[in-house]
Amino acid sequence: MENVVIIGSGCAGLTAAIYAARANFSPLVLEGREPGGQLTTTTLVENFPGFVQGIDGPELIMNMKAQAQRFGARFQYSIVEEFQTENGVIRLKVDGQWLETRTLIVASGASARYPGLPGERELIGHGLTACATCDGSFYRNVPVCVVGGGDSACEEAMFLTRFASKVYLIHRRDTLRASKIMADHALANPKIEPVWDSVLTGYLKDDKGELRAIGLRNVKTGAENELELKCVFSAIGHTPNTKPFEGKLDMDTKGYLIQRQGTQTNIPGVFAAGDVADPVYRQAITSAGQGCAAALDAERYLVALE
Secondary structure, three states: EEEEEEEEHHHHHHHHHHHHHOOOOEEEEEEEOOOHHHHHHOOOEEEOOOOOOOHHHHHHHHHHHHHHHOOOOOOOOOEEEEEEEEEHHHHEEEEEEEEEEOOOOEEEOEEOOOOOOOHHHHOOOOOEEHHHHHHHHHHOEEEEEEEEOOOHHHHHHHHHHOOOEEEEEEEEOOOOOHHHHHHHHHHHHOOOOEEEEEEEEEEEOOOOOOOOOOOOOEEEOEEEEEOOOOEEEOOOOOOEHHHHOOOOOOOOOOOOOOOOOOEEEEOEEEOOOOHHHHOOOOHHHHHHHHHHHHHHHHHHHHHHOO
């Protein structure tokens, strides 16, 4: 019987692990398919407090993991297949075997959606990203594009006008899905140029492996062309990693876990932290803060059981 099991090893999961380990609960961290989460695909993190010159995403994650291990956190490269509760005991099916725990912190994150074209994985962090707040400042005075047509796409495009020389807003339809006020603001910005009825067909790299242009196809005419730019910002949504909890933990219409008091879910002893429960901010620092809160909530829950 474990005291604390943490699903996920991004900023939320690792911060929870640090706090739970320092409280002498010897937490077990299930790292999942992508150990370290989205930060492992980020080259330089400049907005995490305490690093004046910034820090590479993978290095930040490795430091946090080492810090958690120093206090006694244990790590296991495993995938959660099923989840259930039985007589107040939380049970997880992990790699074909069941383990039991008194508390569970779900910090499994959310996966950014990309257009799904060949070569995407190699380009992430080298001209392809899903976070303007994280990476926008790296693309000063160069053209970039945002793919999408909703509120998030418009917000990303407007944010990027602070840095980029031009922001192409690429959408497969001839009108934006965003709210009228958001769409009006974006289209009124002189730095934003809409590219209607168009979809990406491919990425073109330079000699260094960085993005130099994209291929486009007009869905109405079939015409194809290339657009020279330095970065594609994908704003077609995120998918929270909550599949094992469907029908058991309360979620919103997009699949994000719903937090009640603090980080508590609808099942006692099960807590949610980070991007898996946050469709709004999705930042490393907010995820870390939620990981801290979830560990403190789990500690209070365990103390109350004694």
